[in-house]
Amino acid sequence: MREKLLKMIVLIVLSTSICVAAKEAKTSVLSKNINTLIEEEIARSGTPSLQVAIGYESKVIYENAFGFSDLENKVLASTESKYRTASIAKWFTATSAMVLVEDGLLDLDKPIQTYCPQFPKKRWKITTRQLLTHTAGIRGYLDFPELIKNSSDPVQADLLRYKWVQEQLSQHTRYEGVTQPLDLFKDDLLIFQPGTDWSYTSFGYRVLACVMEGASGKKFQLLIDDSIFKKANMGSTIADDAWAIIPNRVSRPYVGLACRVAFCLTNLRLALMCCRLEKPQAPSDFKITGNYPI
Incomplete structure (x- = not known):
């Protein structure tokens, strides 16, 4: 489901003028199309909530959230909702x-x-x-x-x-x-x-x-804070400590890292592209033997 969703979003981005999207952001045709797409996906799959963010050049040009961050208490998801990152960590x-x-x-x-x-x-x-x-x-x-x-x-x-x-x-x-x-x-x-x-x-x-x-x-x-989060402007990414009071934390059963996932990952990508993370490339001798799906 996630791969299909990502492919559909990429197609929308490619088919819509990225220059217009960068200047007009959430008021653009891109924003409207993505909103419709996500709403249809939530209705079709029953996914509780989704966060979406798109980065272009050096900034986030689209960010939105859909569905509920807590189904039991009917708490709406927002762009400030913090989700467990799971293996994205x-x-x-x-x-x-x-x-x-x-x-x-x-x-x-x-x-x-x-x-x-x-x-x-x-x-x-x-x-x-x-x-x-x-x-x-x-x-x-x-x-x-x-x-x-x-x-x-x-x-x-x-x-x-x-x-x-x-x-x-x-x-x-x-x-x-x-x-x-x-x-x-x-x-x-x-x-x-x-x-x-x-x-x-x-x-x-x-x-x-x-x-x-x-x-x-x-x-x-x-x-992790010093080497990535601070440099990539990922200030909302924190340890998902079960004993801590974390505003906007999405209802979850596990521990790990919590962040505004879409915004955080988009900022990480922008940081890597814009070199805010020092020397992000692997050393020239970094390799593994064999054909492994990394």
């Missing part, structure tokens, strides 16, 4: 990691224990390069019901049930640091030799956060 993490590389604080090919000794050594060396590209062999989320169903060993099945409960609890746990979340999986075996295969994993990025703290000497949230 990996963009921020990877970008900040490459800033550390450019600053000479992080070596992509040293063992990760150089910076994160809390993650135990495995049979093979794991590097930050592999964490960034999902080629480290660290497992992702497992289909525990299917594994339990197919297990012929009662002891193994009980162990799987225990790990399943622990993983579910971790998704609703308020962690105060980046090392505690590693306990859930740090002692598991790698699913392949690092660098020989690809497997998407959120757990690998948990380890990456630990590596980045060790390399920079800064707390992860402060590091």
Whole structure:
């Protein structure tokens, strides 16, 4: 649904005079067409709410919100609504990691224990390069019901049930640091030799956060703030702390980062294009072996 929606918006942008849109912004034909498109999508799919932002040259030329940020209490979504970023936060993490590389604080090919000794050594060396590209062999989320169903060993099945409960609890746990979340999986075996295969994993990025703290000497949230959010004018992006009072936070069950997603991501793209983030490009030797869908 999201890919189709994005393609439709791109088509509208291409078919409408971008010069007129840049000057007239929300009063343009572009604005009217997008409003209609989003309203139709919400009615068709039942999506609770959507935020949309479009950047052109050095500024945001369109921003709007549709639907409800809280269905239960009928709270309308607005351009100030803060949504959980979920795995979009990996963009921020990877970008900040490459800033550390450019600053000479992080070596992509040293063992990760150089910076994160809390993650135990495995049979093979794991590097930050592999964490960034999902080629480290660290497992992702497992289909525990299917594994339990197919297990012929009662002891193994009980162990799987225990790990399943622990993983579910971790998704609703308020962690105060980046090392505690590693306990859930740090002692598991790698699913392949690092660098020989690809497997998407959120757990690998948990380890990456630990590596980045060790390399920079800064707390992860402060590091992300300094290297990305401040430079990209993403002032509304903050930690989605369950204990904090966050105005305009959208009703959600998880923790992570919260921001005006459409506006924040558009500003991040503009910052990269306009060089407000220093040296955003990867080093000339940054590469991985194989054909991996990054």
